[in-house]
Amino acid sequence: MKRNLLFLATAVTLLLFSCSKDETLQDIEENIPKGTATINASSTQQYIRGFGGASIRGWIPDLTSYERQKAFDPNNGMGLSVLRVRVSPTPSEWIKEKPTIDAAKQYGASVIATAWSAPAWMKDNNNLVGGKLKSGNYSSFANHLKNFCTEVGGVDAISPWNEPDWECGYESMHNSAYEIASFIRNYGANCGAPVMGPESLNMNESLTTTVVNNAGSNLKYVCGHIYGKTPYYHNWGKEVWMTEHITDNSANSGNDWASAMETATEIHNCMNVGWSMWVHWYLRRSYSLIDENSNVTKRGYVVTQFAKFIRPGSNKISCTANPSSGVYTTAYKKGSKIVVVAINTNSGSVYQGFNLTGATVSGFDRYRTTSSSNLAHDSFNVSGSYYGITLPGNSITTLVSR
Known part of the structure; x- marks a missing residue:
């Protein structure tokens, strides 16, 4: 029992550390964190x-x-x-x-x-x-x-x-x-x-x-x-x-x-x-x-x-619209490309998790606009269906799969 509790505590610590560093996370499907935006690329919605x-x-x-x-x-x-x-x-x-x-x-x-x-x-x-x-x-x-x-x-x-x-x-x-x-x-x-x-x-x-x-x-x-x-x-x-x-x-x-x-x-x-x-x-x-x-x-x-x-020619796909307080997300698909838009209306930064099913991606190009930056660009890799990023306060972020 003590060994199991120690393993759980270590896993939680690693999860929180990864979140704070804005790094990608492996998906543990049976324990997806609360507040995750769930995206299903197989659930196609309106034409854009x-x-x-x-x-x-x-x-x-x-x-x-x-x-x-x-x-x-x-x-x-x-x-x-x-x-x-x-x-x-x-x-x-x-x-x-x-x-x-x-x-x-x-x-x-x-x-x-x-x-x-x-x-x-x-x-x-x-x-x-x-x-x-x-x-x-x-x-x-x-x-x-x-x-x-x-x-x-x-x-x-x-x-x-x-x-x-x-x-x-x-x-x-x-x-x-x-x-x-x-x-x-x-x-x-x-x-x-x-x-x-x-x-x-x-x-x-x-x-x-x-x-x-x-x-x-x-x-x-x-x-x-x-x-x-x-x-x-x-x-x-x-x-x-x-x-x-x-x-x-x-x-x-x-x-x-x-x-x-x-x-x-x-x-x-x-x-x-x-x-x-x-x-x-x-x-x-x-x-x-x-x-x-x-x-x-x-x-x-x-x-x-x-x-x-x-x-x-894109279609909106199923995505949790309001996964956490003040955060709004939508997702889209065209061919094999997935695009996710996340809006953080909170004054402070928010760590936001995403769980993507129905498609496999190796990473994303990220573009962010805030009060002081326009389309600031970087990229990150993902492994598995779960990943998370930090959304700056009062910002809009677009993720484009690659």
Whole structure:
């Protein structure tokens, strides 16, 4: 008995020593430490389209050639994999979208387009602000969207309405859920690209469900924004995309580190409820991913921790979402590559264990962003299914298997 107790005490001492030194650990499957994030690479979840931002050229200056490369290049840039653009109600403006669209495509990004309003003459108030698309002009509006797609060389998805449930003083259009569904059901096939919708202000569950249930097969993707909304799970039977948001639920509306950490947690939440895409509002702005001086911001580096390493074609895999207090983890797989993202919202460092099943890896490249570092890189080896690392306080860490 004494010998058994001595053996157990020695094993615990070695475990704690290894943790403090941030070294890899052998897995003792029957005694995995409490608080371990369990990852099952055999349990495949939603397809990942990607992470990105909006370039609304008609309202602010377009991205420069340098900023396009910095935003979308997966090797020498942020690796953003989604670009969102506006369908201007003025057709002569469309061709000006092409340089940024072409650059995003060149780097493998998806391009999605949103119409804030149909041309004024198609609406019941003959105005770009407010009003409704008249049913007698549904065919004309579908043709308008199709012509946009042709002019810019094609997009991956198009949204006929932006925030139809939000009354505002700028370009907008406020048809009901049944009217939106009717347009998509009868004219969605004529819009020049797969249709996404209804893109409500706060992923309104009732409005979205009504559109999904009545739009038929022409609605290819469900999308919406999350202003004032916590991401949630709903099985609409289609990919769900979060196509616009900027942190607005605290004083952290700039590009301080607290704001960046809120963005990290928001992306985690979107992925954890089964959504396939996350898109920030303006891609370039003082509070955005790239600032007005073409520099990647702290928020931009946080998004890079996802976008650069979780490439289109990946799937989320089963992973403990909140393995310990203040720590949030998700995991992804593409082919044999495993990517793990761990967010530590605690002010102090935390030792976090992981137990990976369904895949075998020999080690990881590690990238960490904190308030004082950006994508700091090192690597470590693993032996067996269990490993552990130290997460710095208020940080985001991405592990890429090798």
